[in-house]
Amino acid sequence: MIDEGYIKFDSHWRKTGPLDNAEIELLNRWRRPLYDAGLIGQYEEHGIGFGNLSVRAAAQRQFIISGSQTGQLSDLGAEHYALVEDYDIDRNRVYSIGAREASSESMTHAAIYELDPEIGAVVHVHSEAMWAGLKGSAATTDAEVAFGTPEMAREFRRLFKETDFPKTGIAVMAGHDSGLVSTGSNLQEAAERILAIDAKFKR
């Protein structure tokens, strides 16, 4: 099932001009190899983009994330990013600003940043091969839990406590077809982790 792109939380987005954050260059730098590897892209038949990435902003509860429906674009500009200024997981709310609305998967990114102040970046990719190959052996969320919901936030808390997710930084989302998450203390670490596994699967 393709549930990509539907915003399942209460999105409070204030449209502004393009963001002016230093992190955008870094986001674009690491998005490129992910896009080239096909981990961020578009399902041609549905015309739906997939994959997104974020980096923690200077304020602890804020992060900059690629905007909704940007997966199909090979290169992003500042106008394609949003700053999540705040969120409320229990009330299922995300507050963002930017020229583009925050990704439909912002709630999951928020939930992951909540787990550990050391997590500095989150990458969400799609890969059928990695998803099928790692499901059940890597840290895996419950198949009944949909992406981008408060239940998924709770599910990540469980993974953080009960599995090797804090150490590996890799999780498979059983209830989100082809979806995986990679975290790191910074964007380079988060991106390289998933790119290294992807390279193994493509060998």
Ligand SMILES: [Zn+2]
């Ligand atoms: Zn996804």
